Amino acid sequence: METDIYKDIYKTEAIEILDDLEAALLELEDLPDDMPLIDRIFRALHTIKGSGKMFGFDDIADFTHEIENIYDGVRSGKLKVSQDLISLTLTSGDIIRRMVHAEEVSPAERQAMISRFQGIQQGEEKLVDETAGISKAREEKILPEKKQSAIWRVRFKPGRNIFQTGSNLAPLFAELRELGESTVVCHIQDVPGLAGLDPECCYLSWDIVLTTDRGEQAIRDVFIFVEDDSDIAITELEDADSVGQIEQHQRLGEILVEKGDIAQEKLAEILAHKPLIGQTLVQEKLVDQSSIKSALAEQQHIRKLSEKQKEIESSDSVRVAANKLDTLVNLVGELVIVQARLSQHSAMSHEPMAVSIAEEVERLTTELRDNTMSLRMLPIGTTFSKFKRLVRDLSKELGKEIVLEMEGEETQLDKSVIEQLNDPLIHIIRNSIDHGIESPQARLAQGKDKTGVIMLSATQSGADVVISIADDGAGLDAAKIRAKARERGLIAAGEELSEEEVCQLVFEPGFSTAEVVSDVSGRGVGMDVVKRGVEALRGHIEISSRRNEGTKITIRLPLTLAIIDGLLVETGGEMYVIPQAAVIECFEQTREDIENAHGNNVINVWGQMMPYICLRQRFDIAGDIPQSRRVILCEANGRKAGLAVDRVIGNYQTVIKPVGEIYKNIECISGATILGDGTVALILDPVKLLKEEQSVSLRDKIRTR
Amino acid sequence: MTVDTITQTDQYLTFKIDEEYFTVNVRNVREILEYTKITKMPDAPHFMRGIINVRGSVIPVIDLRLKFGMQETVPKSSTRIIVMEIAREVKTLVIGCLADSVKEVIEIAPDQIEPPPEMGTRWKKDYILGVGKYQEEFIMLLDIKKLFSTAELTTIDQPVLEEEGQ
Structure with a gap:
């Protein structure tokens, strides 16, 4: 059971890393020489491999290992970043993703990918050899700038007579400690029995593992007064910064070999027989106990360091379910x-x-x-960057040239909103690529730039976030839509709709843009699905389009789905909340004012006649209109109108409760809230109400004609 | 679901609407509340009376009198709201149901439940799973799965009473 939990954690993490990998690869396409980007890609691959191995995803680890090798070549300048390489890596990312999702990926498919990588590698290597000189020079230039902490191994064996020169060794260790974290192991195997011991001689030697960013010279300086009489060996083990990423630390045996305590062949011989290397080596008298202790200490030191590094990384953010x-x-x-x-x-x-x-x-x-x-809240950019890939792949497939431009990626939205927004946005962008943007030839013929542009932008306006997807493609054909709508009875005979209103018809169920706008086979998903998705988030969607100039789809979403500022109002004993973001002004309206309007629902606002909706009429509430009531002027989605209520109670922090499945079709209500006295008040949806008002007045116009 | 699917003795909550006894399996009853003010929902079928607050959650309330074509429930001291739960594929539906009075919980064995008669009741048999006996009175076992299906609760249809002579 427990391993399942870890496997799940690995999966979530791997998917996150794969997303990052994809983003990095797409960036690399624009900046093929960017070293930090290549490092980022390498790290991503490395982590997928490392933790994959740890949690038993051997297939993933092995496959990723091959790609990692390729990028190792890229990192060292042996291999150049090319379009092919990026494409190949993106596809491999997809394969890894499938493997993470436990989908079957045949070994043959994996092998094919790897050989393609190797093909690139072989083709490239020759090329790079010639330019190697240049890249090497560049690398050397970069190196001295780095000031990274490293792990050093110091072997300090003082001469036997060192005390006779008056040296005190204890301060040396104190000084070393000042340079950085250190682990010290003392070797006592040379100390003779009491009979043969000369108290004025030094029989001890030390192994010190030290993490410092001060460099070798600083370490040497510590020993400056004793170096003539002692054996001092200083070796660099590895970059301390990379320790965190390298999951597998050096094995005990490897450390011993590297330190020269035992020969490689001997070690291999032992390893072949016995599993517990430390014990075995001592038993066989190949190394002594204290060498093992020292090697173990070194292992420990590095392990501790890597744990510490992980702690630092995780303290930046906390994962919460x-x-x-x-x-x-x-x-x-x-x-x-x-x-x-x-x-x-x-x-x-x-x-x-x-x-x-x-x-x-x-x-x-x-x-x-x-x-x-x-x-x-999360920045919406996390979703946006996924679309880069979509645009890249789909436009290649369709033989179109399209760039995706983004704006306002830092705009924040509720996490659940972002997740649920993903599918509608994919549909819209697909439509833009498939039906919106024309082929390069067609574009040139029309005098447009042959590369089409899809602009994805997000901005916050008040309590709403506005996301727009605009393309400079063919646009909607209003005449065709109108004809189709007539045919389907969506427009009543004699009803005249403006071009803008006609465009909104594409959101009607069963009205696929594929049928209407172009003859390209209908890959585009019905826009009604998109609309429903957006409305499920209490959002609104609108489309505007100009023939041959492009289409723009605007989505308005509430910032959160949980709490808003509202204006609490009352009509005939029923309480309603109007979202504060929509409210402009409140006006008094007396019975005389109503009589003077001769049955028209209009109010004089600073000399301008403004239509209003009487909530009492609209919601069929019993009771008489009071002597004096309030009209609240609202603005939503560019429309302005009033809402007439009996009384305004005041500002109200409104906790939005869903009204449930049964009432989900009721458009003018966006939710409910619980008042201080425990009763329920409805939250009005100004956008829907004002839209209704407009279509009512439109119908009136037609009727009077 | 038919009466045949009832294979074991179960406990049922009995309640009265007008002069008739109805019953539902206690498993579908979450709680019984006193009558409280119901917030009216515009643009909804008239038998859907509105919503109430049950400890912070908003719950819809149905007036079965209206659904069955009778006069609207006028709250009396005995009026209760029975909060029922109906398991659905995705989410459990929680709905409040107005009752003129709530009686008691009784045990009914499967052989005590008869299929609904073809004729002779005031109620459309679509919503009745079976008929049992309670204190010498007939008691209607409601088919809440059907009665509280989303289609039933969101469409504004009227003729629920069996028309005479049918």
Whole structure:
């Protein structure tokens, strides 16, 4: 069971790394000489391999190992980055992804990939040899700039007579310790029996493993006064910075061989028989106990260092299960409701102390709310970068030249929104590539640049995030859509729609853009699916298009799905919340004002006639209109209209509760919230209400004609 | 689901709507609440009375009187909201059901349940799984899976009562 958990962790991690790998590869396409990028790719491959091996994904590890080897060549300048290499690596990334998802990948397929890599390698190597001189020079230039910490092994064997010159060895170790973290092992095997011991001689020697960024000279300087009388060997083990990534540390036997304590052949001989190397070596009297101890200490030192490095990495961010965050958000939601009750009661109590405490609680709750919400926020760029790959592959397949430009990748959105947005965005971009952007020839014939542009942008506006996908392709053919809509009865006879309204018809179910706009076989998924996806997120989608100039699809999404600022209003005893982001102004409307309008739902706003929706009429609420009521002027999605209510109660921190599956088709309500007294208030959707108003007035216009 | 699928003795909650007794398996009953103000939902079928707050969750409430073509439930001191749970493929549906009064939990064996009669009841037999006996009264076992299907709850249809002479 436990291994399953780890395997799951590995999978999630591997997928994240693969995403990063893909992003890095696509960047590398633009900057083929960027060393840090190549390092990033190498690291990604290395980690997939390393942890794959650790968790028993041997297939993945072996396959990745081959690619890693290739990139090792790239890193050392033996192999040049080419278009083919990147394409091949991207495809391999897909294969690894499939393997991570436990899909069957035949060994033949893997082998084929590897041989293609090797093909590139062989073809390239000759080429690079000629230019090697240049790249080497470049590398040398880079090297001295690095100031990395390294692990050093110091073997210090003082001369027997060292004490006679008055040297004190203890301060040396203190000095070494100042250079960095060190592990010291003392060898005592040369100390003779008491009878033969000369108290004025030094029989000891030491092995020191030291991590420092000060370089070899600094270490040598420590021993400067004793070096004439002693054997001092200083060797560099490895980059301390890379320790974190290298999962497999040197084995005990390897360390011993490297230090010259035992010959390679002897070691191999022993290894062939016995598994426990340390014990065996001592038994066979090939090395003594203290050499083993020293080697073990070294191993320990490096291991400790790598653990420490991991700790540093993980302290930057904490992985939290999404459902824990959801619980936290829910709890904050409950707290907000309780706080509303507290504020309500304290205001009625007229007790200054209670009021001031309630205000304090309110301030803290708001802060807590904002902070909690921000925990769930992610930059949308994580999704955007995935589309680069989509555009690259699909445009190649269709023989089109398309670049994807991005803007506002740092815009933050709720994690769950981003996830659910993925599919709709893929559909839209596919449509743009497939049906929007024309072939290079067609573009040139029209006097356009032969490379098409798809612009993906995100901006925050108020409590909404606006995402737009614009292409400079063929655009929608309004006439064709109109004809099709007539045929399907979507436009009633005699009904005239503006071009803009016609475009929105592509969102109607069963209205595939493939049928309407071009004759290319319908890869494009119906836009109604896209619309439904966006609306499930309480978002709105609109399309605008100009023939031969392009199409722009705009998606508006709420920042969070959990808590918003709202305006609490009342009509005939029913409570409603209007999202604050949509509210512009409130006006008073008396019965006389209503009479003066002669049955038209319009109100005079600063000399301008503004239509409004009477909630009492719209929602069929019983009761008379009071002597004086309020009209709240709202703006949503570029439309302006008023909402007439009996009374405005005030600002309200609104915790959004879904109204459930049964009411999901009710468009003008986006959710519900629980008030301080435990009753439920509905949250109005201004965008839908104002749109309704517009189509109502449109119908009126047609009727009067 | 038919009456044949009931193979074991189970406990059932009985309640009254108008003068008729109804019952549902206790397994589908989450809790019974006193009547509380229901927030009206616009643009919904009239038998869907609206939503209530049950400890922080929003739950829809159905008025079976309206669904069965009777007068709207007028809250009395005995009026209750029975919160029921119906397992669905994706998510469990939780719905409140208005009852004029709630009686008791009884045990009914499978052989005590008869298939709904073809004729002679006021209720459309589509929503009745079977008929049992309770204190010499007939008791209608509701087919809540069908009655509370999304299609039933979202479409505004009227004729639920069997028309006479049919």
